[in-house]
Amino acid sequence: MNFPIKKKTNNNFINKANLGMQLENEINESNNYYITYDKAIIYKKPTPVQIVKVDYPMRSKAVITEAYYKVPSTTDYNGIYKGYYIDFEAKENHNKTAFPLVNIHPHQYTHLQNIYRHGGIGFIIIAWNHYNETYLLPIKSLEKFWKRMEDGGRKSITYDEIKENSLLIKEGYNPRLDYLKAIDYYLENNPNLIILKDDHIH
């Protein structure tokens, strides 16, 4: 029996509320994989919320009835991998030709610089939706483009610049985004990070 049913696809339907959630879901799934297989312990921080009013209805749990989103003071994700402190922000880029630096808050940039100085690994994950590619941009590479902006230059990073200065993250079934592989490569090619660490320890 063969019923040729023409499925109605929803591919062109964009749910605005979910815009920007795809990368977050992929990272969360990858983090679950890493925790399950004991590779790393990395979590997304909860969304910061200013709670104003809480009701305690009888026989049920507390209900927050008035609250507001707060500006995050740091980045979205942190944790530990191979003894290193890991800290990053994740952004989807819907622009085809460049990644606008306005996507990164100045205090997040400063935070990632501080993490680096203290011996941690700080970076940005950028999903370049137009090309279906995801990149890991270490904070020291971001610094170049941030300083260029501060010096009055362009306020974005071009696609070619990202390709030259970032690590392409391998996509797969599980983990969805294997960004630890990119960190391994980064560690192998940045022995000075380990020296910074040893300086701290001894």
Next chain:
Amino acid sequence: MNFPIKKKTNNNFINKANLGMQLENEINESNNYYITYDKAIIYKKPTPVQIVKVDYPMRSKAVITEAYYKVPSTTDYNGIYKGYYIDFEAKENHNKTAFPLVNIHPHQYTHLQNIYRHGGIGFIIIAWNHYNETYLLPIKSLEKFWKRMEDGGRKSITYDEIKENSLLIKEGYNPRLDYLKAIDYYLENNPNLIILKDDHIH
């Protein structure tokens, strides 16, 4: 001119909503001090909230009108110090003679054990309110008492056991709770933690 005014003190007044907030405030203040003086970068994670309903009134920002507290999957605080990943939970103990282990969720205990295995520093800060003393209990010391409970023994840690197995945190004006000093002492006396780290790096 000398007006002898007898101040009405509020010392015996306990605001129930603030019960348990004193330790949190002291740790937050200490963390601010550490960040300001560039000693460490440690933050409290936002309270996890399940957001159910959000209103968008015209000309004003989004208002969350229905949300619920979620059980935290990890601990309250994490960050970086001397290149080490730091992760801890903070608890006030209102009991005079013992600290009940029911204060620590099993998944928090497991999380801190995982952090240790990955080369991080995991611990509990316990404010023993009756004696006005605050202790740092490393996860490996907590493990002894946790296993005793699992083996059918007592479900708490006595005051004497805490004194023997924890590091007393120096209290002062600024930082209010200098727990990094306790971590320094811990690092000096736990060289195996550094060996674990080196194993990971090489």
